[in-house]
Amino acid sequence: MNKREGVLYILSGPSGVGKGTVCTQLRKQLLNLKYSVSATTRAPRAGETDGVNYFFKSKDKFEKMIQNNEFLEWANYVGNYYGTPYSYVQEQLKEGHDVILEIEVQGAMQVRERIGKDGVFIFLVPPNVAELKRRILERASETDESMNQRLKVMEKEMKLIQHYDxxxxxxxxxxxxxxxxxxxxxxxxxxxxxxxxxxxxx
Amino acid sequence: MNKREGVLYILSGPSGVGKGTVCTQLRKQLLNLKYSVSATTRAPRAGETDGVNYFFKSKDKFEKMIQNNEFLEWANYVGNYYGTPYSYVQEQLKEGHDVILEIEVQGAMQVRERIGKDGVFIFLVPPNVAELKRRILERASETDESMNQRLKVMEKEMKLIQHYDxxxxxxxxxxxxxxxxxxxxxxxxxxxxxxxxxxxxx
Known part of the structure; x- marks a missing residue:
């Protein structure tokens, strides 16, 4: 039987927009969708299982995978690597499963560069950007400098919407x-x- | 206020696939969708209203409209002209309404040529082509020759699927x-x- 190949969906959007919450809800209602498992060099936490929550890798192994171009996207956050192994995604797609990646906009841009029109890119937008700005500005605990920084990051992330479908x-x-x-x-x-x-x- | 422009949907497919039935059902469930009103030179039937069922035109007027490129698509069936006036569709789109055209594949190809990627083309496929062939063959009133002709037409029409979205x-x-x-x-x-x-x- 000839099977249709699966479709790769990339769900992304600015920090704080609620990507995780949306993805958790999608898991409940779309049972045929496969969720990509990320690789990381951070240590497993209690209850986390290798291959389910993450693929846990040593730093050496992760860096070798980067060199071998084995990641759809990867990044280093506060000393730990995080990335999406392409092989797992490809296997799922070949078996005809649709796959969804929930990632930051920087990662999404790496994926776009790598797979182009082969992926469907969905940008999650905050209900009201002005409102989000106001909320950021209102946070009394933050210094002017950090507020300005956050606004700039948000604006930069929002502008990436043009690369999405x-x-x-x-x-x-x-x-x-x-x-x-x-x-x-x-x-x-x-x-x-x-x-x-x-x-x-x- | 800046309004989004409407989207033009072209619903088409081979003769006998049930475009009309699908369109009637869509009218019931999608109340915000506008349905394009065709122009024709055939005489109004009892109960038909100008501007609702059709825009009724004289042959002269219709031919002038063809010359002026006022149709998104048009055709002549058994001596009468039928066509989709572009102006009505454009007005609806500008007002932000989505519009749906239910037309034959030949007409849909004219629209594709005229508006390219500005329209969303949906091809209605028979559940299986064998089934459609059976339906065509069942029409007892037809001669073998005319049945063969219809089968050929159907195959030709099916191949146009590649031009649809x-x-x-x-x-x-x-x-x-x-x-x-x-x-x-x-x-x-x-x-x-x-x-x-x-x-x-x-």
Whole structure:
């Protein structure tokens, strides 16, 4: 039987927009979707299982994987590496499973560079950017310098929206998830993803 | 206020696939969608209203409109002209309404040529081509010659699927309509259709 290849979805958006919450909800409602497992060099926490929560790697091993171009994207946060091994994603896609990556915008840009139009990029937008700015400005505990820094980062991250295919406003969680579900349904109907099928029809 | 422009959907597919039935169901469930009104030179039937069922035109007027390039697509069936006036569609789109055209594949190809990527083209596929062949063959009134002709036409029409954006199998009516609804939702989330919005965010 000829199977359709899976589709890779990249869910991203500015820091603090609620990517994790949306992804957790999607896991509940879209059972056929596979979630990419990241690799990391940080130590496993209590209850974390290798291959489920993360692929735990030594620093040496991780750096070798970087050299071998084995990551779809990777980054170093406060001394630890985090990355998405391409092989796991490719296996899932070949088996016909749709895969979703929930990653930061910098990582998403690496993925876009690497796979181009082969991925479907969804940008999660805060309900109201002005409101988010106001909230950042209102935080009394922050120094002017750090507030300005955060605003600049947010603006820079928001501008990356132009490299995405879809944008979904994360105002109401269930509504946002409904829209993402509609995007996944629509993408499964794209003619170029059904070539095998319609060649059989003809 | 800056409004998003509407999106033009072209729903098409081989003769006999059930475009009309799908469109009637969509009218019930998608109340915000506008349905294009065709122009024709055939005489109004009892109960038909100008501007609702059709724009009724004289042959002279219709031919002048063809010369003036006022149709998105047009054709002549058994002595009568049928066509989609572009002005009506454009007005609706400018007002921010999504518009759906339900037309034959030949007409859809004219629209694709005229507006290119500005339209979203949905191809309705028979649940299986063998089934459609059976339906064509069942029409007892037809001679072998005319049946063969129709089968050839159907195959030719099916091949046009490659020019479409999406394909939806018309197996279960409600499921097909759900998929079209998902396509419309997804298209409304496309970044390039939300430029005005995200420029305001920034």
């Amino acid at each position: 879809y944008c979904v406003v994360n105002d109401d969680l269930l509504y946002a998830c409904q829209q993402i579900e509609a995007i996944i349904t629509a993408e499964s109907c794209r003619v170029e993803r059904n070539k095998i099928k319609y060649e059989q029809w003809l | 999406y394909c939806v199998v018309n197996d279960d009516l409600l499921y097909a309509c759900q998929q079209i609804e998902a396509i419309i939702t997804a298209e409304s989330c496309r970044v390039e259709r939300n430029k005005i919005k995200y420029e305001q965010w920034l």
